[in-house]
Amino acid sequence: MQVPAPVDYERALSLDHAIELLERYGPDAKIIAGGHSLLPMMKLRLLQPEVLIDLNNVTDLGYIKVESNEMRIGALTRHSELLESPIVSEHFPIISEAERVIADPVVRNRGTVGGSLCQADPSEDLAAVFSALKASVVLRGSKGTRVVPVREFHSGPYSTVIDPGEILTEIRVSLSSPCGSAYKKVERRVGDWAIAAVGVVLRVSNSRADDVGIGLTAVGAEHYCAYEAEEFLVGKELSEETINECARIAAENCNPSADQRGPVDYKRHLVEVLTFRALGKAVARCKGGSQ
Amino acid sequence: MNIEVEVNGVGYSRDIEPRMLLVHFLRDEIGLTGTHWGCDTTNCGTCVVWMDEVPVKSCTVLAAMAAGHSVRTVEDLEQNGTLDPVQQGFMEMHGLQCGFCTPGMMMTARWLLDHNPDPSEMEIREAISGQICRCTGYENIVRAIRWAAEHSGEPADKAGEVMA
Ligand SMILES: Cc1cc2nc3c(=O)[nH]c(=O)nc-3n(C[C@H](O)[C@H](O)[C@H](O)COP(=O)(O)OP(=O)(O)OC[C@H]3O[C@@H](n4cnc5c(N)ncnc54)[C@H](O)[C@@H]3O)c2cc1C
Ligand code: FES
Ligand code: FES
Numbered sequence: 001m002q003v004p005a006p007v008d009y010e011r012a013l014s015l016d017h018a019i020e021l022l023e024r025y026g027p028d029a030k031i032i033a034g035g036h037s038l039l040p041m042m043k044l045r046l047l048q049p050e051v052l053i054d055l056n057n058v059t060d061l062g063y064i065k066v067e068s069n070e071m072r073i074g075a076l077t078r079h080s081e082l083l084e085s086p087i088v089s090e091h092f093p094i095i096s097e098a099e100r101v102i103a104d105p106v107v108r109n110r111g112t113v114g115g116s117l118c119q120a121d122p123s124e125d126l127a128a129v130f131s132a133l134k135a136s137v138v139l140r141g142s143k144g145t146r147v148v149p150v151r152e153f154h155s156g157p158y159s160t161v162i163d164p165g166e167i168l169t170e171i172r173v174s175l176s177s178p179c180g181s182a183y184k185k186v187e188r189r190v191g192d193w194a195i196a197a198v199g200v201v202l203r204v205s206n207s208r209a210d211d212v213g214i215g216l217t218a219v220g221a222e223h224y225c226a227y228e229a230e231e232f233l234v235g236k237e238l239s240e241e242t243i244n245e246c247a248r249i250a251a252e253n254c255n256p257s258a259d260q261r262g263p264v265d266y267k268r269h270l271v272e273v274l275t276f277r278a279l280g281k282a283v284a285r286c287k288g289g290s291q
Numbered sequence: 292m293n294i295e296v297e298v299n300g301v302g303y304s305r306d307i308e309p310r311m312l313l314v315h316f317l318r319d320e321i322g323l324t325g326t327h328w329g330c331d332t333t334n335c336g337t338c339v340v341w342m343d344e345v346p347v348k349s350c351t352v353l354a355a356m357a358a359g360h361s362v363r364t365v366e367d368l369e370q371n372g373t374l375d376p377v378q379q380g381f382m383e384m385h386g387l388q389c390g391f392c393t394p395g396m397m398m399t400a401r402w403l404l405d406h407n408p409d410p411s412e413m414e415i416r417e418a419i420s421g422q423i424c425r426c427t428g429y430e431n432i433v434r435a436i437r438w439a440a441e442h443s444g445e446p447a448d449k450a451g452e453v454m455a
Contacts, residue, residue, distance in 0.1 A: 011358075106399065
């Protein structure tokens with residue numbers, strides 16, 4: 001039987017209360033949102049916090065809204081809510097396509113967007129998605145609020161720049177940038193973590209790419225990002241040739257490790273194929289093609 | 292700590308350890324053993340219950356987190372001796388063999404039909420994709436849920452007959 005080690009429980013009744021509780025208990029306390037990454041780690045004794053601060057009753061942290069030409073997603077928004085959101089499906093196929101293949105529908109009822117980003121699992125799908133979208137996160141602590149680009153938020157496997165006293169409250173995505181986006185993932189079976197996955201966001205003018213975001217997950221890419229491939233494509237004509245070359249560069253520059261999901265060369269191959277396909281889909285969407 | 296949880300419309304108050312998982316609270320503290328406990332790893336789905344009207348895997352929710360919230364388990368499907376069409380569908384279409392996965396399958400199926408009364412086979416397969424059955428090969432589970440979809444508006448006494 002797997003159960004967490006003894007732990008204390010505190011229920012946050014508001015965001016300020018949660019911050020106050022974090023302050024009171026210090027680094028031995030952990031926020032629990034969906035708990036679908038934290039509780040499994042506690043069952044395995046990979047983490048042994050002394051106090052859990054339950055964020056689930058701070059319901060005003062669950063929302064998806066448009067403000068200042070940005071889509072703003074509250075940290076407590078569940079995966080299932082993101083998947084069902086009309087704002088998301090209208091503007092960001094990359095998010096909808098990723099959500100459809102994150103875990104399974106019952107897990108998606110519980111896991112949260114904020115928890116996904118803070119967990120910083122090297123195979124997290126939303127980390128690659130929000131990296132491709134060049135989104136930012138809002139962090140709040142007793143000393144104030146700061147806005148950090150997602151590409152500076154993750155500092156390595158399972159680590160972020162969040163301070164122990166801070167809470168991620170919101171994710172912000174600009175509504176003006178993308179004109180086409182897509183997400184492609186290969187997993188061993190339905191609901192599993194990625195063997196490799198690629199998210200692409202494009203803005204095109206005069207059939208040239210003038211803004212490119214490429215996010216990668218499960219393949220050791222720094223900040224879940226394919227910088228070299230992005231740099232290559234910016235300003236280029238979007239032809240089959242350039243897309244092919246961009247995919248090759250993404251594969252060459254990522255850093256997968258061999259594990260039970262496959263050897264290094266297989267994962268690299270997947271990155272190349274998935275980048276090519278995601279770019280193709282995003283280009284078609286820019287041209288007003290099929291969803 | 293003391294928690295109060297509403298389960299199937301009844302309030303329960305218990306002293307528990309904060310680390311207790313909801314599945315163990317339901318089974319061991321209040322004796323509702325219909326909810327099964329299988330993989331422990333959020334993968335098999337036999338522990339699915341509703342919390343605030345939404346299906347969740349109760350092996351990955353703390354009982355403390357359910358305090359002040361409402362939980363619905365498989366025991367609540369049958370009402371006054373009348374089976375829920377989902378339960379009856381599992382009987383009619385042989386939707387179970389050992390029955391281990393069944394409570395979770397039924398709770399997810401009931402939720403699906405409440406939100407999508409006429410699901411396609413693919414929609415049913417997607418809905419139960421986080422739940423594992425080691426016996427049936429899923430085919431009869433899908434048929435059972437389709438059966439329930441097709442017989443949902445029927446008079447209650449038909450289901451009562453099967454019970455008797
Ligand atoms: C069976 C299964 C399959 C899965 N498959 C996938 C998959 O294919 N792809 C994928 O990307 N994910 C997958 N997941 C992970 C799932 O998406 C998790 O729900 C998610 O990673 C964590 O969200 P959570 O709300 O449950 O976080 P929690 O477990 O509650 O928290 C995770 C961490 O973040 C911290 N935290 C949470 N919220 C905040 C906040 N607002 N501010 C500061 N810190 C916070 C916690 O302290 C903890 O350290 C899977 C999970 C399971 C159980
Ligand atoms: S026991 Fe909860 S998912 Fe298997
Ligand atoms: S009937 Fe045996 S596991 Fe499903």
